[in-house]
Each structure stands twice: as C-alpha cells, then as structure tokens.
Amino acid sequence: MRNKKGQFIKGNITWCKGKKVFVGENNPFYGKKHSEETKKKIREKRKLQKPTFFGHKHSEKSKIKISISRKNKYVGKNNKKWKGEKAGYHAKHGWVNRWLGRPEKCMACEKDGLIKQKIHWANISGEYKREITDWLRLCAKCHALFDRNFIERERILLKCLINKNHEF
Ligand SMILES: [Zn+2]
Numbered sequence: 001m002r003n004k005k006g007q008f009i010k011g012n013i014t015w016c017k018g019k020k021v022f023v024g025e026n027n028p029f030y031g032k033k034h035s036e037e038t039k040k041k042i043r044e045k046r047k048l049q050k051p052t053f054f055g056h057k058h059s060e061k062s063k064i065k066i067s068i069s070r071k072n073k074y075v076g077k078n079n080k081k082w083k084g085e086k087a088g089y090h091a092k093h094g095w096v097n098r099w100l101g102r103p104e105k106c107m108a109c110e111k112d113g114l115i116k117q118k119i120h121w122a123n124i125s126g127e128y129k130r131e132i133t134d135w136l137r138l139c140a141k142c143h144a145l146f147d148r149n150f151i152e153r154e155r156i157l158l159k160c161l162i163n164k165n166h167e168f
Pocket of ligand 1: 110111140
C-alpha cells in the first residue's frame, strides 16, 4: 500500500495478500490465459518498478539529512542546552533500556557481543521520542563520534542506514 506521494505505508499488507479478490468468475480475466508475450511484458514491467523503490529509499535518506541539519542549528545556537540533553540521556537511560531492550550489536560498526558500558542507546532528535526510529544502538566508540559534531553524526547515521540496521 502506498500513500498519495507514492511512498509505502508501513504495516500495511499488500492489497491482495490473503484476500480472495478477483478469484474465479469475479476476475475479469476469468477463463482467459496470458500469452507468452503478455507474460514477458508483465515481467518487464515488474523490473521497471524497481527504480521507484530506490527513489523512495533516497528520499528517506534526504529526510535524515533535513532532520540532522535542523538539529545542528539548534545545537549551534545553544550549546548549554546541548549539554543538558546529554545529562538527560542518563536520566532517560532506564526507560529506554526497559522499552527497547539491550541489543549487544553496534548498528554503525556492527561490532557484536557488547554489554553494559560498552554499548549505549543514542538519541537522534534530542527529544527522546518514544519511536524506535529516534534511537540508535551504538558502541561507546561510535557513540562518542556521534556526539562529537554534525559531520560525524551524519556519518554514523548513514552507516546505520547502509548496514540496514536502522529504519528512518
Ligand atoms: Zn560501533
């Protein structure tokens, strides 16, 4: 299922999945058969659908970039507040762990088997949203980089995206 912009809507099952629409006589195609040529055409059409999907991914990437640049404005303007956010991280640490669990793998460098102080939940927006997409599971090293500056921040985010360990 796609929305008006042609983007996939999460959680929606393909329109035909599990449904018996257009079955038997209800199907206008009932009693007819696809010729080899038609089948080939359908296959070609399916191939052509791919770029639309890639385009979708790309726009998702752009979305991150927009959100990062917005955040950087905020960070640049008010450095004190930025420190406050960091302090807030520890306060909210508890519920994040309870809510999102404690995976042992870093989403950015894919290092595994990390526990306790070696792996953290890093917040992306600084708003500690109750959305999985607002959080990254990062090893201490990647988290330090993530907090260093917006260039590193973007690099880590893109790494997570490329590794397909995070959805935005
Ligand atoms: Zn890492």
